[in-house]
Every structure is written in C-alpha cells, then in structure tokens.
Amino acid sequence: MSNTSSASSGIGFCGLLAIVFITLKLCKVIAWSWLWVLSPLWIPLAIILPILLLIGIVSIWVNK
Secondary structure, three states: OOOOOOOOOOOHHHHHHHHHHHHHHHOOOOOOOHHHHOHHHHHHHHHHHHHHHHHHHHHHHHOO
16 A cells, blocks of 8 residues: 655645736736735735634634
8 A cells, every 4th residue: 555645735826816916017017006916915814814703703602
C-alpha cells in the first residue's frame, strides 16, 4: 500500500484577481481607486468576519 498525501497550496482566486487588478492599475489600464483595486483582498474578509461573529454570539448564548 502506498500512503499518498496531497496538499494543495496556491494563491487562490481572490489573490489572483487582486494581482490582475494591481497590474492593470499600475499599467494605467484602469483608473479605479486603490480601495476597489484591493477589494478582492478585503471583501472575503468582510463576508467571513460577520459570520464568525454570529457563530460566536450564538455559541455563547447556547452555552449559558
């Protein structure tokens, strides 16, 4: 028997999209503000944090 382990590490979709937007911004192809150029980095965080906060609140409420 062979024991194989597969680990995938990579930049991911949001990271790749951020690199594309940054490249386009620096090449002056797009004239967006840096807030929107870097949005692929902060939007997933802005989605995950409220979910984690809600899970924490429910967990504390249930354990009372």
